[in-house]
Amino acid sequence: xxxxxxxxxxxxxxxxxxxxxxEGLGFDLDLHAIGWFRQAPGKEREGVSCIxxxxxxxxxxxxxxGRFTISRDIAxxxxxxxxxxLKPEDTAVYYCAAAWGxxxxxDYRDMDYWGKGTLVTVSS
Numbered sequence: 001x002x003x004x005x006x007x008x009x010x011x012x013x014x015x016x017x018x019x020x021x022x023e024g025l026g027f028d029l030d031l032h033a034i035g036w037f038r039q040a041p042g043k044e045r046e047g048v049s050c051i052x053x054x055x056x057x058x059x060x061x062x063x064x065x066g067r068f069t070i071s072r073d074i075a076x077x078x079x080x081x082x083x084x085x086l087k088p089e090d091t092a093v094y095y096c097a098a099a100w101g102x103x104x105x106x107d108y109r110d111m112d113y114w115g116k117g118t119l120v121t122v123s124s
Contacts, residue, residue, distance in 0.1 A: 002026045002113055004096050009118030012086055018120060020081040022096030029072070033102045034079040035111055036070060038092035038120075047106020048094070051079060061106060064090075086122045093117040 003025040012018055022034060035050035049060045049070040058070050069082040079096060095117045103110035 002098075004098060004113055004115035006094065006096050006115045006118040009094060009120045011121045011123065014086060014088055014122055014124050016086050016122070017082070017084045018086065020083065020094055020096075020118060020120070022079045022081075022115060024077050024098070027098075029077050029079055029098070030074050032098040033100065034070075034072075035097050035099070035102060035106065035108075036079075036081045037095045037097060037106075037108045037111070038090075039095070039117075040089075040092040043092075045095070045108045047103070047108055049081060050102035050106060052102055057102075059102060059106065083120070086120075088122045088124045091120060091122050093119050 005023045008020040033052050036048040037045050038048050039045040051058045051070045067085045071080050096115045097111035098113040099111045
């Protein structure tokens with residue numbers, strides 16, 4: 001069974017950092033595009049970042065450019081999201097998801113497999 005498991009969420013003060021990890025169970029993450037998405041209370045899920053398989057090209061939502069970095073750890077079969085300079089508006093449940101390619105405009109509806117999410121809370 002294909003599973004994605006997120007970890008690393010928690011409570012952090014504004015300006016702080018967190019590192020999220022997405023682990024693949026039952027499949028090789030390096031063969032898939034992996035995206036990070038988030039959903040704040042009362043809001044629609046939105047794309048944060050995505051990394052392609054192979055050469056690993058990346059893209060980011062404008063709201064996180066320069067603050068978040070997505071990367072692969074092939075040995076651990078994980079995709080990580082380093083989040084720096086966190087803001088209260090980054091508070092959300094963060095999900096990782098897999099597909100054969102990164103979706104246009106980071107549209108979450110084009111992803112195929114989803115984890116259950118990890119909560120990130122940024123206090124002001």
